[in-house]
Amino acid sequence: MLNFINETNQIPQIADVDVLVCGAGPAGLGASIMAARLGASVMLVESQGCLGGIATAGMMSHWGDRSSSIVMKEIWDLAYEKSKDIGWAQENGCGKDAIYHDIQKIVLEEMVSKENIKVLYYTLVCKAVVENGEIVGVIVENKSGRGFIRAKRVIDSTGDGDVAASAGVPYFKGRESDGRMQPCTIMFNVGGVDFERAVFPPSFETTVETEKGELQALAKKLLPFPAGHVLLYKQPIPNTVCCNMTNAIEIDGTDGESLTKGVFTCRSQIIPIIKFLREYVPGYENCWLMSSASLIGIRETRHFEGYETLSKDDILQAKYYDNWVVKRAWFNFDVHNLTGASLDKTGIQHGWKQNGEYTIPYGCLLPKNVEGLLLSGRNISGSHLAHSNFRIMSVCIAIGEAAGVASAISIKQNVKLSQVDVKEIQKYMGK
Ligand SMILES: Cc1cc2nc3c(=O)[nH]c(=O)nc-3n(C[C@H](O)[C@H](O)[C@H](O)COP(=O)(O)OP(=O)(O)OC[C@H]3O[C@@H](n4cnc5c(N)ncnc54)[C@H](O)[C@@H]3O)c2cc1C
Structure with missing residues (x-):
């Protein structure tokens, strides 16, 4: 009751x-x-x-x-x-x-x-x-x-x-x-990117072939579900890239507990994503976490x-x-x-x-x-x-x-x- x-x-x-x-x-x-x-x-x-x-x-x-x-x-x-x-x-x-x-x-x-x-x-x-x-x-x-x-x-x-x-x-x-809402994301920036060699796939539909495989496919296979895509954007700060790669599904942005769950899910993916970037994405071998958003992105x-x-x-x-x-x-x-x-x-x-x-x-x-x-x-x-x-x-x-x-x-x-x-x-x- x-x-x-x-x-x-x-x-x-x-x-x-x-x-x-x-x-x-x-x-x-x-x-x-x-x-x-x-x-x-x-x-x-x-x-x-x-x-x-x-x-x-x-x-x-x-x-x-x-x-x-x-x-x-x-x-x-x-x-x-x-x-x-x-x-x-x-x-x-x-x-x-x-x-x-x-x-x-x-x-x-x-x-x-x-x-x-x-x-x-x-x-x-x-x-x-x-x-x-x-x-x-x-x-x-x-x-x-x-x-x-x-x-x-x-x-x-x-x-x-x-x-x-x-x-x-x-x-x-x-x-x-069915009332399902789009996934939410915590954006984060990485520094230490080699812009001479780095790739910047801007959409899910951009595929990038590398010696280790195609990046979107590798991300889907290797990142913790429901993360699994590579979206990377140049920032105007030296050697810095903005990552739109964390992903939480079934989150209701108008519900306090659900929002908090979304934050925990997205934050828990940041380190695995950075390890993935360092291992598989050209130019990101020495990247490091600079900052992550204080406000979760609700779509x-x-x-x-x-x-x-x-x-x-x-x-x-x-x-x-x-x-x-x-x-x-x-x-x-x-x-x-x-x-x-x-x-x-x-x-x-x-x-x-x-x-x-x-x-x-x-x-x-x-x-x-x-x-x-x-x-x-x-x-x-x-x-x-x-x-x-x-x-x-x-x-x-x-x-x-x-x-x-x-x-x-x-x-x-x-x-x-x-x-x-x-x-x-x-x-x-x-x-
Ligand atoms: C992960 C993600 C990636 C995206 N990528 C892009 C992109 O690359 N380029 C692009 O142009 N758009 C992108 N979008 C879409 C875009 O960012 C949003 O749709 C857009 O910001 C909506 O603008 P808005 O002013 O309506 O709301 P918001 O930007 O969400 O602003 C709402 C404001 O209201 C405040 N607020 C909320 N509730 C209350 C309350 N009860 N009392 C007081 N304040 C409150 C919030 O703190 C916030 O500052 C993305 C969105 C997400 C979530």
């Missing part, structure tokens, strides 16, 4: 803002910066101690593919400018999309400070407060205790949609047929019901929505094996023919049942397969930008988020 305690306490209001952005990953950054640029007072609440989400705390290798985002290019340029004199290894041949994690953390703090965005770190958004079908703020918890943040508009950029779930927006998790959790829902076919056919808020979105479908290593049975990474860049309509950001709230980032309304494509950071940040613009306009014009004229949002979006 389950036991409960009843909690009755008064929660102080700690802030009153125009736009509250929950979660400071790519989507939260895009949202807060654009809302502030349109004159809104903005607060950005983040459970980690840095900005960037998976890009920084999750130690992502690079900003993948493309979209109409404005803010992403600004981040790239600023991070590159700041690091080129203090250690951006030009000889590694990385593009500006590569992430020098600690430099990017500094740059992001400078960017939000310039826009007068109030940031609250080490703060978990615990509960949405909804009155008469409209969200009026959230309850947060940090070292100061619990606090209520009142806001005219709330943007959910938590990746998992913690605010939307708490507000009562309907959702399902994972794949439609997929909740999919919410929105006014519109992006489908696989929208992306394959490059559908043009007149009410677009994101344009020029592009990535391949990326469904990992939900029950093992590398690719799922359905998970062709590059084989599906896409007709071109796609758009995302405003309705995918508008959740069913709750006013005053926008979905933003990987938690917008979309199918499991569509999500495997739009979850790329370059698309998530553009979605965030749209959420920030829509929120600021709706406040200025004193209309509900569902009534904002999309043509007005489009004026401020990248083309």
